[in-house]
Amino acid sequence: MSITHELKKMLISFWKPTPAVIALGVLSVYYFGITGTYWAVTGEFTRWGGHILESLGVDISDWGYFNIMGMKGNSLTRVDGVMIIGMFGGIIAATLWGNKLKFRLPASRIRIYQALIGGIIAGFGARLGMGCNLASLFTGIPQFSAHAWFFTIAMIVGVYFGVKFTQLKLFRSKIQMQKISCDVPQVMQKDSAKGFFTFGTIVFSLIIVWALYLIFFVGSTKLGIAMLFGSAFGLIIAKAQICFTSAFRDLFITGRSQMSRAIVIAMAVSTIGIFSYIMIGVAPKIMWAGPNTIIGGALFGFGIVVAGGCECGWMYRAVEGQTHFWIVGIGNVIGATLLAFVWDDIAPIVATSWPKINLLESFGAYGGLLFNYLLLFLLFLLILKIEKNYSNKLKAENYAK
Amino acid sequence: MQNNIPTPTHRLDMQTEPCPYPAIKTIEALRELGDDDILEVISDCPQSINNIPIDVKKHGYKLLHIDSSSPSVRYFVKR
Numbered sequence: 070m071s072i073t074h075e076l077k078k079m080l081i082s083f084w085k086p087t088p089a090v091i092a093l094g095v096l097s098v099y100y101f102g103i104t105g106t107y108w109a110v111t112g113e114f115t116r117w118g119g120h121i122l123e124s125l126g127v128d129i130s131d132w133g134y135f136n137i138m139g140m141k142g143n144s145l146t147r148v149d150g151v152m153i154i155g156m157f158g159g160i161i162a163a164t165l166w167g168n169k170l171k172f173r174l175p176a177s178r179i180r181i182y183q184a185l186i187g188g189i190i191a192g193f194g195a196r197l198g199m200g201c202n203l204a205s206l207f208t209g210i211p212q213f214s215a216h217a218w219f220f221t222i223a224m225i226v227g228v229y230f231g232v233k234f235t236q237l238k239l240f241r242s243k244i245q246m247q248k249i250s251c252d253v254p255q256v257m258q259k260d261s262a263k264g265f266f267t268f269g270t271i272v273f274s275l276i277i278v279w280a281l282y283l284i285f286f287v288g289s290t291k292l293g294i295a296m297l298f299g300s301a302f303g304l305i306i307a308k309a310q311i312c313f314t315s316a317f318r319d320l321f322i323t324g325r326s327q328m329s330r331a332i333v334i335a336m337a338v339s340t341i342g343i344f345s346y347i348m349i350g351v352a353p354k355i356m357w358a359g360p361n362t363i364i365g366g367a368l369f370g371f372g373i374v375v376a377g378g379c380e381c382g383w384m385y386r387a388v389e390g391q392t393h394f395w396i397v398g399i400g401n402v403i404g405a406t407l408l409a410f411v412w413d414d415i416a417p418i419v420a421t422s423w424p425k426i427n428l429l430e431s432f433g434a435y436g437g438l439l440f441n442y443l444l445l446f447l448l449f450l451l452i453l454k455i456e457k458n459y460s461n462k463l464k465a466e467n468y469a470k
Numbered sequence: 471m472q473n474n475i476p477t478p479t480h481r482l483d484m485q486t487e488p489c490p491y492p493a494i495k496t497i498e499a500l501r502e503l504g505d506d507d508i509l510e511v512i513s514d515c516p517q518s519i520n521n522i523p524i525d526v527k528k529h530g531y532k533l534l535h536i537d538s539s540s541p542s543v544r545y546f547v548k549r
Contacts, residue, residue, distance in 0.1 A: 081539075082538070083516075083519050083538060086520050167516075168539065168540060168541060169516050169541050170541060171514055171541035171542070173485070173486050173514055174486060175486065176486040176487045176488075180487075180488070241491075242484070242487050242491040242494070242495055244482070244483065244484055244487060244495060246480050246481070246482045246495075246499040246502070246509070247480065247481045247482075247483070248479065248480055249478060249479065249480060249481050249510075309520075310516055310517040310519055310520050312489070312517050312520070315489065315490065315517065315520070315521065318490065319490055319493075319521060319525075322490055322493075322494065323490070323493060323494070323497065323521070323525045323528065323529075324528060325521060325524050325525055325528065327520070327524060328520070377488040377489065378488075386488075386517075389516065389541075390541075391488065391514075391515075393488055394488075463529065467530075
């Protein structure tokens, strides 16, 4: 078998999710170390909301939240902006290489409401808690910010209630199994796959060339590097179909722990990496550990389950042609903008008057490191416990039959 | 490739439904099947690749074959 054939096979097939999540954890550490910024997407979506308001003639200069986010420039000049362009580049390439592009309409009207309302709740909650699961799992926790732990625990509770809610009869799928007497071959979309593959290669090459151009010709090293990292993030989440929403949701629904275990391992790996950068003087990002993180986390967890995807999950699904997730994306931007609208009224009460807790300062450098690992271990035990409870329930049901 | 695909007796066409519905319905459908039945599940939620195969085995059923060459992934499963 030739090398090109082998390479092509790799780009066509799905990638294994567990190593992919760990790779994302490692990459996010280097992203932090090299650029000094954090892998996060919702902040930039909030700015998009701000730009939409500006284009409608709304003066947002005195909106506190947009001032925190920094509205200067646009998607082409901001680090987060070009990182997301890179992500979309990687996602488009992964989708085309794997022949996963297909225009799909939502199955029913209920799903459209779920996508929009869930998206709004998740967008609002994410920004209230200062970032979605990316900001908590891959930035906040490895950076020893206590707020991320509050957010994550509240998110798991929110996910639990989201699961209970979406298991109501109203939301169940109406599709029924059919008995088939002879094998009616399904018409499959295979013919266009070859053209798609080449087009995917072109898109990926263009993104790389664009990033290298920024680094070596424009001199915007940081922007170019962010775009390269973004393309890797996007490629990995789409090829391995990484869904952070499914991690805790499916732990409750079908007792599957693969993704949640992988996330804890990735956090354990990135914790020591981020620690090493902090020890040589890179400043971590510590946010207010107020009720905002708990309320935001719970709303976010509930919203992502109702919507079926989180802030980074909708990105690759939207590119694959799942219109459901175009609506989720729009909902996220609306929710984030709503939060910005009410922020100045609620922030002093729920957020800005609360302390920013850095575990490395609270417990000393190595004490904080140890404490973070202790919490990660407890989280891992919690996952095993929930999984075990599901298995026991399943066994009891089978035994009853 | 075509030769390896088992001939299904039942089909669950979950196209247009997002995850986790394809996985949930697959498990529900398997509970109704007889021992010799083979179920073909079609899902155009590519993320189902990370849940249907694991959930099927976890619930004590067999995964016979996966065809992921097109945008809709096909799973062949039995009790």
